[in-house]
Amino acid sequence: MAALFRLYNVTKRYRSREVLNIRKMEVNKGRIYTILGPNGAGKTTLLRVMSLLTVNDSGRIEVFGEEVSWNKSQLVRLRRHMAMVTQTSFMFKGSVYYNVAYGLKVRKRPEPEQRKIVKECLELMGMSDFADYPAQKLSGGERQKVAIARALAVKPAVLFLDEPTSSLEPNSAMDIEHYIKFINSQYNTTVIMVTHNLFQARRLAEEIFFLWDGKIIEHGSCEDLFTRARDERTRAFLQGNF
Amino acid sequence: MAALFRLYNVTKRYRSREVLNIRKMEVNKGRIYTILGPNGAGKTTLLRVMSLLTVNDSGRIEVFGEEVSWNKSQLVRLRRHMAMVTQTSFMFKGSVYYNVAYGLKVRKRPEPEQRKIVKECLELMGMSDFADYPAQKLSGGERQKVAIARALAVKPAVLFLDEPTSSLEPNSAMDIEHYIKFINSQYNTTVIMVTHNLFQARRLAEEIFFLWDGKIIEHGSCEDLFTRARDERTRAFLQGNF
């Protein structure tokens, strides 16, 4: 199986604080990964480094088999195969439609196609009525739904999800979980998801990375981790179940 | 028992859309309330109206037995007994310390007292190491913890919580739940909390309001609602359990 992402000795510091230090990490095509870990463990930072939004301070990153050299054209080329739902679901000024169409616009897709895709994605998220609504006025959950629609619209090969259902009502959250499974099996989309919802992790993940203080202290299949985690900290974390 | 909040026929519209329409709602002192409902139901709007951050379009609001006239001095006086953790946990520019001390500063508490309280609250949230950190650089969960610390610092009589644990790791979330129960029983703090986590609602709430499309369609004790909800929509919502 081709490794989509390979990270070796990747570190990232803010000021003098090392917030990420990944010895070795591999992500394979077509699987669903979950990253777990306490607040401030570096989960978001890890997603940002993998999606090439934050430059690592040292180490080596390979994406789609290419070593990342951070040059402009490579970045755009690689990023065009990815999409992310960020933790804050930032919305551009303008309508919900504009936000969801954004990824298609920058890819210069024909207008009718854009309209069709945006319509589909909004329908999927139950947000069709909001197409003309100013996106920055949405409620927290609505905003998160639009952020998901926006990421899905570009049909990415790799989908990064940073706590994508944190503000969603339970039913919507379940729908989205189903949909993630669906695109994963249907289009072979690789999914890398951060979540604090252990049930969700358990339902979705094929593999889990457990992050602690910037380091991957445990990695394995979902079943393994939940039933026989080696690290004591992992076990303690997973016990806080709810 | 004295009613802390009374709302009669309170409505709020954005453009032509009515997003809130509360026939009658009463909140009593010293209890823990949970507001449940789908995304966009108007939960945040309701909290904002109750905390006097958004002016209702019609209807009557009584807070602490006073009718709200929206005049300046009344607003500040009433608000000084409340605190809120908002859905976005907005942080002011400046350090974590500055943010947590803010409510004490505007109340002109003496400096040593400020320092003491901020220290306590940060410790409680496990954020002591971050006192000097720029608050806007925190991770999502850290930010939420600071927002909680900031609200607790002013020792409010009424605490509004808008999905306060949505970005928190399970253990922290549990700690916060315990703490909410503690201040409720210890200081008789009234808690009004929005959450999408049904387990959490069940663990904490004494009473639940169920909001749908701006209206309270169900209201009762936690037990009642979870076991014998009258409204079909409520039942459907609560079934999406996880």
Add this chain to the structure above:
Amino acid sequence: MAVFYQGIKEGLLLIMSLDRELIQITLLSLQVSFSALIIAAILGIPLGSVLALKRIPGRKIFLNIIYTLMGLPPVLAGLIVFLFLSNRGPLGQLQLLFTPAAMVIAQVCLALPIVCGLTARAVMAQPQEVYDTAAMLGATRRQAAWTIIKESSLGIVAALTTALGRLMAEVGAVMMVGGNIAGKTRVLTTSIVLETRMGNDSRAIAIGMILLLIAFLTMLIILKLEKRTFKDGGTIQVI
């Protein structure tokens, strides 16, 4: 204070009389300042954004120079452009001195740093998330920059109105390179100077009133357009 009433009265009379010369002077003022503003915007907005966004070496010094040039004295700008356009100067061949074109060039020198500097500041004040979201959705740098510019629209409109105010008000540069030739390069501000020099205070005030009236109407139109374009860029509600 009679001179004020006199000035206002005279101003109203002047406006109502539709004085041919005055209309021509007013139109030239508008034409020169708007041409300069448009050129400055076309050059300055992209340049300002690039300076705000690109980590090029010497960027800070360059930005600082731009901020400094926001305070370029109009007379000095006028003098420098004058020397370039003068017969003996490197661009003397173009025969532009004492024409409206020369005035536009000199005013571009004044407006460019303002547009560029304030645009850079507006762009730099945007949250990181704007860029991140654009990049993550596949935008090239150019597309992302354009998105950031759109998000900064409020600040950029402020930059443009500030620059326009500067241009409509300044006299040093247009006087120097335009020469204040009656019927050819005389504009509202140079007329004001001429009238004060001749001791005609009330007429100077009258022309000043006309200038401010025009500026007021222009601002009204700009704000209306801005509102229409950025409907939800509302302002803070204080309760």
Add this chain to the structure above:
Amino acid sequence: MAVFYQGIKEGLLLIMSLDRELIQITLLSLQVSFSALIIAAILGIPLGSVLALKRIPGRKIFLNIIYTLMGLPPVLAGLIVFLFLSNRGPLGQLQLLFTPAAMVIAQVCLALPIVCGLTARAVMAQPQEVYDTAAMLGATRRQAAWTIIKESSLGIVAALTTALGRLMAEVGAVMMVGGNIAGKTRVLTTSIVLETRMGNDSRAIAIGMILLLIAFLTMLIILKLEKRTFKDGGTIQVI
């Protein structure tokens, strides 16, 4: 183009010679412009914030007038202040005409709308959450307004630097009310005008260079202070 080299050379010589008169002129320039800026800031920042935040009737028109006055021609401002301070004017008794105090007053008229208008725009661009969070934590309106001003610091610094640039560069107002009296009210810009009127282009350029150099150093200091105060108000990272 020889005149440029000549101007730069002459400028350097002037600086190095520590010409007494030049030092005095430079200090007066700084003193007048900074006094005016400080007064304008003290009045303009609160006023701008109030206009941005308070729903007072006529607020929009008032804001529009402020934006218009950002383009107040210095000559006109000078003329109006002149008429007020003149012997015959309502404030003639104060005997302020042709003193630095008069120049400060006239410059305040120019700077106030800029500080006020750009502050208002910076404040209006803040997200609603700033106010909400402050209010929810028990801030009075005044305290909340102060918090919003602090959050707008980047924009307000831009307002102040823009105003300072305008003041250091303008000549119409200080010329009119100061009178360009040698040794008393002559400043850098009026010197430049005088030199160009006398046809001393290279000396005019030399003085202009000094003016720009001072502006540059001032900006450096302001930016350094700003950085120190708002360490984490960093700029967008583009990768």
Add this chain to the structure above:
Amino acid sequence: TGSDQGSAAEQTIKLATTTSTEDSGLLDVLLPEFKKDTGYDVEVIAVGTGAAIGLGEKGDVDVILVHSRTAEDQFVADGFGVNRKDVMYNDFLIIGPEDDPAGIKGENDAVAALTAISETESTFLSRGDDSGTHKKEKQLWETAGITPEGEWYVSVGKGMGDTFRMANEMNGYTLIDRGTFLFNRDKYELEAMVEGDELLFNPYGVIAVNKEKHPNVNFEGATAFIEWLTSKKAQDMIAEYGKDEFGQALFVPNVE
């Protein structure tokens, strides 16, 4: 069309002159007549004498009309100007406040008046801008053997109209050309103190910019302007100008 524009440019001449000439309104009377007679449009650029000569040296104008004999001669001697002609003269006067602290009202001797001003330390405003007027003033002080300095001697670095305004505000004396004085007399309160002294004579010269130095100048137009300005018709108009409005002529034609 292109050829039309070419001839239009040919039909235009640029004149650099002093602000006093423009502000006096004389050109508003002369130039339309000149256009009627010759077809030339004249674009007037009013600056200080120094700057006007500077414009001529750079070839940015075609002809200059100024009043500073020494500078004019230098301009011609350096080869920048040709065909200098006397046009007219006006005279300077010393004006001052009604209460006349130096007691010079009615004095005929300019040098004596300045001496009195300096001895009483009465406020005196100097143009201080190297203009024709300023040069004249310096020459008078030199003749008086006085180096003016002190609080009372105010060097303002401004044009004539503005200096008049300032002198009025400061209740000071100043040296002024008759044109500007008559033109502004009603607006201000200063009065004529000293006039008629030969030393106060102020001749204007017109000079064409040398075609050899600056091939692009409109030399033909400049020549036509000089010829017209020194013609009988123009000289008569100059002699008449101001009589209606001020009861006296502002300038005296000066062609031998």
